Amino acid sequence: MKNIFEKRYLEDIDILKDNLIKYHPNPYKFLTKEKLENEFKALEQSTSLKDFALGIMKSLAKLKDGHTELYPSDEVFGTTNYPIKIGYLTDGYYLLKTSDKYKEYLGKKIVKIHGKDMEEVEEIFSQVIPLENIVSLKYYLSSKLKEPVLCKELGLNDGGNLVVEFE
Secondary structure, X not given: OOOOOHHHHHXXXXXXXXXXHHHOOOOOOOOOHHHHHHHHHHHOOOOOHHHHHHHHHHHHHOOOXXXXXXXXXXXXXXXXXXXXXXXXXXXXXXXXXXXXXXXXXXXXXXXXXXXXXXXXXXXXXXXXXXXXXXXXXXXXXXXXXXXXXXXXXXOOOOOOOOOEEEO
């Protein structure tokens, strides 16, 4: 990392690694010790605070433990959210709440986001959501889709609007 926070980031990586190994019941269940070390080493190549946070989210998601994840602060991903509530029902994702501007779409099934079908969107978000099972993915994806900065970092918007296609 080439910035003024380099030393602090490196200290954060060491603290995270030490505490994860010390307190997690089984940090090597899905990753070997070497692969976990490589995950932490890769964090050192982060070029921004967002990149660093996203790297930690991806690394922790590989543990597949819903109790071990990073919720970046408002300083990292901001406080602005899309004015939507999405939920997974029996056969897909639906728009459950939104602002008056988009009320014509309430109750409609979502088939694509940013040109990607929902299975591909799930695959993209599975990089940052610690998946204990498919139910946890469907549950947490609904809330993560509200976050514009996270969507942008994962390639699901162009830095502005969330482009949603409905059935």
